[in-house]
Amino acid sequence: MPTETLIEIVAFFAGMCTTVSFLPQALKTWKDRDTRAISLGMYIIFCSGIALWFTVGFLLGSPSMMLWNGVSFSLALSILTMKIFYSRREIREKGTWGGTKQIP
Numbered sequence: 119m120p121t122e123t124l125i126e127i128v129a130f131f132a133g134m135c136t137t138v139s140f141l142p143q144a145l146k147t148w149k150d151r152d153t154r155a156i157s158l159g160m161y162i163i164f165c166s167g168i169a170l171w172f173t174v175g176f177l178l179g180s181p182s183m184m185l186w187n188g189v190s191f192s193l194a195l196s197i198l199t200m201k202i203f204y205s206r207r208e209i210r211e212k213g214t215w216g217g218t219k220q221i222p
Contacts, residue, residue: 126182133186137193144193153201161198168194 147153168191175183 126180129180130182130186133182133190137186137190140190140193144197147197147200151200151204153197153204156197156201158198158201158205161194161201165191165194165198 147156168187172184172187172191175181175187
């Protein structure tokens, strides 16, 4: 088996494992609509990193890297979007974000 094929097989399963491990958090966030414990800064950096790994996969011509980073990016971006949306809603409804009173 050529080394490139072995690398692609390992990359496929590594990507599958890391992406599938992220799925329970995404499903819980969608179900509960609660993003208070999620760090906005972390998800912005995380989405940026995943987009860069997707780009690396594209430049290397690695279908596995593109597939799993594309799926991970979609999941993470949906959580980031919910974080922003629900945080803005919390500020409008309660006048607070994360329990800290906002100055008018």
